[in-house]
Amino acid sequence: MVKSWNDRLNTPGINGIKPTPRTVGDVVEGQPMLVPTARQVDDFIRSIPEGVAMDVRAIEHGAEVTCPVTIGYHLRTVAEAANEDLERGMTLSDIAPFWRVLDAKTPTTGKLSFGAAFVAAQRKREGLEP
Numbered sequence: 098m099v100k101s102w103n104d105r106l107n108t109p110g111i112n113g114i115k116p117t118p119r120t121v122g123d124v125v126e127g128q129p130m131l132v133p134t135a136r137q138v139d140d141f142i143r144s145i146p147e148g149v150a151m152d153v154r155a156i157e158h159g160a161e162v163t164c165p166v167t168i169g170y171h172l173r174t175v176a177e178a179a180n181e182d183l184e185r186g187m188t189l190s191d192i193a194p195f196w197r198v199l200d201a202k203t204p205t206t207g208k209l210s211f212g213a214a215f216v217a218a219q220r221k222r223e224g225l226e227p
Contacts, residue, residue, distance in 0.1 A: 102177035110134035114160045124162045131160035138171040139178075145197045150225045153198040172198065172205045180211050189219070196220050201227050 100108070117130040124130065133141075133156060141156040153172060156163050176199060179192035196219035199206045206213045217227050 102174055102181050105174050106135045106139060106178040108135070110136075112137060117162060121165070124165065128162050129160040130162045130164050131156065132164045132167050133171065135171040135174045138168065139175045139193050142175060142193045142195055142198055145194065147194070148223045148225070150197055150200070150220075169205050172203075173208055176205070176209055176216075177211075180209070180215075194219070197223070197225070200225070 112132055112134045114129050114131055117124050117126055117128045120126045138153065138156065141153065145151050153163070153168055156168075172195065175193050176195040179195055182192045183189075196216045199216050200220060201213060201217060206216050209216070220227055
C-alpha cells in the first residue's frame with residue numbers, strides 16, 4: 098500500500114550533519130552538511146512569518162549547507178501533506194505555509210500533484226514575488 102504524504106511526513110528519519118560527499122554548485126566537498134528529516138523541514142517552514150519568503154537552505158542547524166537532494170524531496174512531502182490536510186478540511190492557517198519557500202522557479206513546484214497555481218495564489222495573497 099502506498100503511504101500518504103502525511104505518513105511520509107511523520108515517518109521518523111535519520112538526520113544529522115555529515116561531510117558533503119562532492120562539490121555541486123555552491124556546496125563544496127567536505128563542508129558540514131545537514132541532512133534533515135521531513136518533520137524538520139515542516140517545522141522550519143512553519144516558523145517563517147506570513148509575508149516572508151525564505152530559502153529553505155537556511156535550515157542549516159549548525160551545518161554550513163543543507164543537502165539539496167533531501168531538501169527537494171522533503172519540500173514536496175511537506176507541500177503534498179499540506180494539500181492532503183486542506184482536502185480534509187483544514188484551513189490555510191493550520192498547514193505548513195510551503196509557498197513561502199516554493200515559487201514558480203523552484204523545480205519542486207512543477208512536481209506538485211495539485212499544480213503551481215495554488216503556490217502562485219498564496220504568494221500573491223502574502224505579497225511575495227511569484
